[in-house]
Amino acid sequence: MKKIVFLAIAMFMFSFANAQTDEGTLLVEANTGFGAFHPSNTGFYLTSIDGNTAWNIGLEGGYFIMDDLAIKAGLGYGDDGNEFTSSVFSYKIGAKYYVSGQIPLQIDLNGASIEDADENPMYLGLQAGYAVFLTDNISLEPGLRYDLSLNENFSDHGILAFNVGFALFF
DSSP states (O other): OOHHHHHHHHHHTTOOOOOSTTTTTTTEEEEEESSSOOOOOOOOOOETTTTEEEEEEEEEEEEEEETEEEEEEEEEEEEEEOOOOOOOOEOOOOOEEEEETTTTEEEEEEEEEEEEEESOOOEEEEEEEEEEEEEEEEEEEEEEEEEEEEOOTTTTEEEEEEEEEEEEEO
């Protein structure tokens, strides 16, 4: 019985050992967003309503500068489905911290350059989720994200979104 209890405690302790988020590890992420089109999206998105199709493709990457803390950057490109604009180039730079190696918290500055637009959006992004490690180097990360508008000339509204991310750790 003592061996079973010891084994259970050891397995529990090792479940919090996260070599994935160790200093020097590279991070590559692909995210999906659900809800309305976000002008500064660095993930994957596709929707079609009344013949207008909005899409985006993007990728984010990072480097763990210390255990559990990664510096990140992301790029995206898409079309907002609006007949007056044709392309949107988006960017993101920030930091992601994994609390206990499994609860990712992110803060970033993100924005977009919209072709032929008078004003371009810029946001302060806050994100929290939960990392489910499917393998040693792949995680599924559902989460909530809020983008606070920093450019009132573009929009004075924030954007709340649910997303699902996939992360690779090298």
